[in-house]
Amino acid sequence: MLKDNFNDLYYLIIVARERSFTRAAAQLGVSQSALSHAIRGLEERLGIRLLTRTTRSVAPTEAGEQLINAIRPRMDEIELELVSLTDMRDKVAGNIRLTLGEHALESTVWPALKPFLEQYPDVNVEMTIDNGLRDIVSERFDAGIRLGEHLARDMVAVRIGPDWRMTVVGSPGYFAKRRKPQTPYELQEHNCINMRLPTLGGLYAWEFMRGEQEIKVRVEGQLTLNTLASRMDAAKSGFGLAYVPEDTAHEGIASGELIPVLEDWCDPFPGYFLYYPSRKQHTAAFAKLIEALRYSPELPR
Numbered sequence: 001m002l003k004d005n006f007n008d009l010y011y012l013i014i015v016a017r018e019r020s021f022t023r024a025a026a027q028l029g030v031s032q033s034a035l036s037h038a039i040r041g042l043e044e045r046l047g048i049r050l051l052t053r054t055t056r057s058v059a060p061t062e063a064g065e066q067l068i069n070a071i072r073p074r075m076d077e078i079e080l081e082l083v084s085l086t087d088m089r090d091k092v093a094g095n096i097r098l099t100l101g102e103h104a105l106e107s108t109v110w111p112a113l114k115p116f117l118e119q120y121p122d123v124n125v126e127m128t129i130d131n132g133l134r135d136i137v138s139e140r141f142d143a144g145i146r147l148g149e150h151l152a153r154d155m156v157a158v159r160i161g162p163d164w165r166m167t168v169v170g171s172p173g174y175f176a177k178r179r180k181p182q183t184p185y186e187l188q189e190h191n192c193i194n195m196r197l198p199t200l201g202g203l204y205a206w207e208f209m210r211g212e213q214e215i216k217v218r219v220e221g222q223l224t225l226n227t228l229a230s231r232m233d234a235a236k237s238g239f240g241l242a243y244v245p246e247d248t249a250h251e252g253i254a255s256g257e258l259i260p261v262l263e264d265w266c267d268p269f270p271g272y273f274l275y276y277p278s279r280k281q282h283t284a285a286f287a288k289l290i291e292a293l294r295y296s297p298e299l300p301r
Helices: 002-018 022-029 033-047 062-088 102-119 186-187 228-236 246-255 284-293
Strands: 049-052 056-058 096-100 125-128 144-147 155-159 166-170 204-208 213-217 242-245 260-261 273-279
Touching: 002 022, 002 049, 002 056, 002 062, 033 284, 056 062, 062 155, 096 102, 096 284, 102 144, 102 228, 102 246, 102 273, 102 284, 125 284, 144 186, 166 204, 166 246, 186 204, 186 213, 204 242, 228 242, 228 246, 242 246, 246 260
Parallel strands: 096 125, 096 144
Antiparallel strands: 049 056, 144 273, 155 273, 166 242, 166 260, 204 213
């Protein structure tokens, strides 16, 4: 029975994870019809429905969820053992999937990743860039990169970057019409450029710290933009105040396109960490990546 069902069980896991036959088929390199036929055949052999299908979505049934939760760890173990065989070769090779934010990529990861990729040409790195706090286990990422305050307790965390801080910036044209805020609370009187967090479903509350005092401010404005580059451009164009990582605003401040405010309310905080499940067994490629990204104050990037 296992021989007849093994591939179909793997297909079931991918379809359930992607919530789509179209995306799963593309990932597996098979046709949609062949994939659908395989899942239906599995359901018929087991005598129970495993997936609920609608015109818009696909989701596991209760029985399907129970089966997936039981077999996925075993599938992962098999896959890891197969991947680990590559460690017996003379060269480091394999695939690594990471999830991280736009600023983490540009400021911290990419500078360290470029020499790593040159040194290990047989390592393939896939990076999903977004602002969401993804479940790296269920979505089969090898690791995620986030700020330390956003890490789950059951994860191993490796620091990969220095402390940094946020800053509030606006254009000279904007401040020609508005008084500069003196406290975070005064931001509620300003046109602020918002960002929506996909995981939480709400607008990001701007966070400030001065010594032991911490403040979160819900701001309002004409624009809500999810990319850092677009928020910076909107601020330079005078559409409002932007709350951005300080290093991304240095050039604009130096050129006079941007003016920082509330600097005494923007204390530094710990930077980025690479995190992964504590039970994860390292492949040689993943271990090399950790060492390439690991932050050392003595070795500036």
